[in-house]
Amino acid sequence: MIRILIVDDQSMIRVGVRAILSSQDDMTVVGEAENGRAGVELYRRTLPDVVLMDVRMPVLDGLAAARALLGPERVEGHEPKVLMLTTFDLDDYIYEALRVGASGFLLKDSEPEDLLHAVRVVAGGEALLSPSVTRRLIENFVAARPRPSTGSTALNGLTDREREVLRLIALGMSNAEIAASLFIAEPTTKTHVSRILQKLSLRDRAQAVVFGYENGLVTPGSR
Structure with a gap:
């Protein structure tokens, strides 16, 4: 059973994602949080296999939360898989999210089957890389950085x-x-x-x- 934590400041997104995930026999949602700080605290209590993390949130954004989950707030002996949720063009955090150890990202307007596939992929220890979108994102950010x-x-x-x-x-x-x-x-x-x-x-x-x-x-x- 894949244990999933949803971290997103939009309640409609959380409700929709929970409904999709809960319809699967091999998945269970162990909690929801409306900002990054609450997400980090809930992670430590629930120890999910996969964290669906929104990029832009109040209190603590998704990048800072992902860095905490995969660094100082990580529970010894437990390695969470962080899947970032993004609206793509507006999210210049994605490149840094991959650097700190996020396993990939998913567009918020993706089809339900894409969400389910993404969760299973990262839960299985693989990175979720959509060639066209990932390449475009990283190219944009690397091009702006000194090589x-x-x-x-x-x-x-x-x-x-x-x-x-x-x-x-x-x-x-x-x-x-x-x-x-x-x-x-x-x-x-x-x-x-x-x-x-x-x-x-x-x-x-x-x-x-x-x-x-x-x-x-x-x-x-x-x-």
Whole structure:
């Protein structure tokens, strides 16, 4: 059973999301909070598997709340998966949310089946990366930031194949798409991805995307 906490300042959003999630046999909503601070406090009491976190909220915004959940407020032995809820064009917090460890994001106007898919994906330990939207968001933010003159020395520990796989991850490709692009088996791709995350001390694919952009493996506008 996937235990879910909903954190959003709009009651209609909370009610709608709860209704969708509660209709599933493998999901249960353990609580709701109307701002980030209340969400952090409720997380510590309920220990959900997935936190659906609105980006823009009063008292404590979603970015600060996500940083707290994945950092100083994290309960030892428990690793929450944070899925950010965003209206896309207005939310310049998403890039930082991925950096602090959020597992992905979901547009608030997504279809119910997309919400259910997203929850299951992040609960299973994967990052939710919509290639087109994630790429567009990160490109916008990275383009506005100074890029280091040289890549991270951590890249030196990757093989040529691992660098190529990381580049394709940063472009938003799934394991199946990477396997097809490189003419390798999908299990081999999964092995490469696991080794990349381990070598670079990255939490998941979301942080790998950010790392790839920040270290010049891909640039804004790359395809």
